[in-house]
Amino acid sequence: MARVGVFICHCGENIARTVDCARVAEYAATLPGVAHAVDYRYMCSDPGQRLIETAIREHGLTGVVVASCSPHMHEVTFRRTVARAGLNPFLCEMANIREQCSWVHEDREAATAKACELVRLMVEKVKWNTALEPIHVPVTRKALVIGGGIAGIQAALDIANGGREVILVEKGPSIGGHMAQLSETFPTLDCSQCIMTPRMVEVKNHPNITLYTYAEVEKVDGYIGNFAVTIRKKARCVDEALCTGCGECQSKCPQGKLKTSVIPNEFDLGLSRRPAIYVPFPQAVPNVPVIDKEHCRYFQDGKCGVCQKVCPAKAVDFTQTDQVVTEQVGAIVVATGYDVMSSGEYGEYGGGRYPDVIDGLQFERLLSASGPTGGEVKRPSDGKVPETVVFIACAGSRDRSHGVPYCSKICCMYTAKHAMLYKHKVHHGQAYVFYMDIRAGGKNYDEFVRRAIEEEGAVYLRGRVSRLYQKDGQLIVKGADTLSGQPVEIAADLVVLATAIQARPGSDALAQMLKVPYDGYGFLSEAHPKLRPVETNSAGVYLAGACQAPKDIPETVAQASAAASKVLGLFSMEQMEREPTVSVVNERTCIGCFDCERVCPFGAIEHREIRDRRGNLLKVVSHVNEGVCAGCGACATTCRSGSIELRGYTDEQVFAQIAAVGV
């Protein structure tokens, strides 16, 4: 005979305002199988929990119902409470009489009646509850980091320094990401490459880090602690072991002749040209070139092979093919970063027709000593030093009509930096900044923007630009200054658009592969916007950097370190414990139709062969991988032979609840 205890929480006034808790307790006491019922002001408080513990011992309870808030809030609390009193934690259930009752009703009588009913339903369920034991899953203590920008580098180094192995996969030929392209960083004006390259070198030399560049993650199987990752290492056509990085190949490549090359240099965002065999930038890690087959003469018409002939190390190998490797890892950090919206998206800003309308990243290259102009600000069309530069903030951001509705967060700061660095390089030049609001929340950020205005003489105009057009070698910018209510027209030599920060193309496909939710713009979603900012709803997958939302460098590094600490926390155990509320298949009745496999969103269904003692195959049935199963119950409701049940939510439990409705 069941002996259920019912504990009604007032939650201060939250529940008691609309629900007569004493009456609910009185009612609960009359229910068959209920041995004890009581109400209390805060059941989650220490005295409240002690109330439950004492009652379990004194009344010899076999099940507990706590009627209070959502299980999202305190299920863990109360299950631990009953465990302390010697009861299996899964014999404790919560009836939600706050979010689903007191908060959404006003009529006290009706709300009290509903609370009674919710309690009755849960009492009926608890009578069918059985003791469940946690599942233990082994953990592979090795991490995968996807993306070799500053986020991926920081996460990889932190995990590796924590003593665990890391595989770092980068799509491009070198690690470094966008940060390697930047000139100087706000608000301190540190040289970006100077602070970045030591980290890159550390990655390369770290004994715990395996670096795969020019490689992509193709497939992810498995689950937290036990992922199997398939990685495609694209053919560089240069042997990494033999190459000494002497650079002879790229200097001799006939496609790379300064005057004739047509291949846009991606690292300079198309502002310069490069050879077909190339290292993206001098400090690249690894310092090993790749052959761009699309533009290589050897691959296009079979006639060239100069690089192979001149290579003193005999490292060039045209026959190299893609290699596919599989790695076992226990955790995954996604650090795929961002892209900037193309400056050609805006018809009214020239639609990409004007060479002297560039985006912020391109301007970084013009400022950078390693850039196409050697750090001199010269405009792309004719190499003239621009004497008037117009910066347009929010070009695509906060624009639900032409661009994206969100704020890209970093543009206010980098635009102030651009105006400042331009003034440092072109003393007689004048910078104008069209802005809507200045968002400079951050340590020393607002001071930095004020400095651009007060000391560096940048003229800030509060308004958007309606359009710009080319005339007589200049760009006529038609904007407004809403502070004075005047239209403003500026003849500029160069226009820099702070275009919107966007998710990497293909981030949605990656998110689907990892089963991580993502928003309408392709940014990956964290598990909770405040309390779980680096975790995802896919256990064992963590986020770092701008793949989650636009971020600046300090924020990105902080998030990367946070993700690394989560990974190290997971790796602190050889086995991890999971809740046992997963599906289980009755192998005797399973008919092997595998409808469950088709509906399972987590890929948790496996095939299991049933053989007799002689080894003859009798049938193939479904088997639930407890490590992967998320306990959603889709399989249980789909199974036509009724062979699957979800532990903690069995048919008996659910039907008992349904049968108790409206009694």
Place this chain on the structure above:
Amino acid sequence: MKLGSVAREKTRSGFLAEVRRRSGTNPADCYQCGKCTAGCPLTFAGDLDPARVMRLVQLGQRDAVLQSRTIWLCASCETCTTRCPQEVDLASVMDALRIMAREAGLTQAAREVAIANAGLLGSVKSRGRVHEMMLVLQQNLRTLHLFRDAEKGPVLMLKGKMDPLGHKRGARDQVRRLFENVARMEAAERAASTTPRCACSDEGGEA
């Protein structure tokens, strides 16, 4: 313009809500970026720039908006509507404001435009189509610019561009009934709505 009573006026007059209802676009969406002001070909001629008009609508400044010249100088070129990052249809807002100003009898700021509009519609009402020459003559008479563009008359006649005998006409009876029906329907709709016709009239006791 007094902004001391912004909040009260905004809630009391419901001006913002009325503009929203009549224009089919929400002026509250405007975040004052000024792109409309920057692109408006007529900013130079108006007394308020378009962004300012939107701001005053948001603040419920009915009289300042309806008495402004700007709403009449708007050429309905839709540049603002096309480029607005918040997808506010400013051209529709300007239409709504002109209609409200006319209803409230506040067309003094741009008499000439109001006369031109009435002139064209009068021509359509009586003939089904526009008679351009009549339009010019009427405009000059009513605005007392008797000789404006007078030198163009002979040239236009010579080129056959002005035909004193008028154009063909189209479906006159249908059109006349249409005008009458619209006037009747809108009068009924106005009577049904409780919105005051002119803010000036209910301003009195507050001062």
Place this chain on the structure above:
Amino acid sequence: MSYAYFPGCSQQGMAAEFDRSARSVCDRLGIALSEIPDWVCCGATPAHATSHLLSIALPALTLAKVKDADAVATVCAACYSRLRIASHELREDAELRARVKEAAGVECAGEVPVRHLLDILCNDLGVAAIRERVKRPLAGLKVACYYGCLLMRPPKVVAFDDPENPRVMDEVLAAAGAECVEWPYKTECCGASLSLARPDVVCKLANDILREARDAGAHVIAVACPLCHTNLDLRQADVARQYGVRYEMPVLFFTQLLGLALGVPEKGLGLNRLIVSPKPVLEKLAAA
């Protein structure tokens, strides 16, 4: 394709040459236009500045007369805009349809698409077909194609081309052999309906447009709207008085230029009706 043709009021008066040249060009190109019987004025800007209902009901009266046509063809950008917006709103808004029915006494659901002749030339006929029929290519003629405001705006309702950098007219006239210049004022407003009430304002806008066309090296400006035409052609004398610049810039309807290339006799194009005569430019061209 069969087109129900809406000429528009101006094309019966000030801009009769637009109507005449459009008919001639369509005739040459095998585009069959049948005029909508007893059509009425679209209401233009004064209607929508006075009453929303009126601005939809007037075009609805005309649109309801369209029978058995694939599309309504317009030449005037303003008429095009008003008819197209009315048809769009009638399609979307059932309540408006009912009010319009009460006001105009006709039912109109906006089902027949309203299209501009440039759209038809480019997208139904195709520029290749135009090129084939060109008899006297406009070789050496530099044209600034002026689209004005209403042809491309608002893009949610009207756009059949890029609203910031439209190409249709450029493509049609390039097919006619002309050299279309790149210039920045393709879609700037000329002041349109303010011509009557505020000629001073219109002069400033016209001066800007004429200056940019001249600076871009254009011999002539091509337009697709009678209001633009008046403001740019007729107002050049006022511009000269107000700004002291005499442009002598011929302003032609695009149909007139196309007609010249297709070999339409001058009588069918009404070139003599233009205030700034295109004769000197065209004669120089013929001599070269």
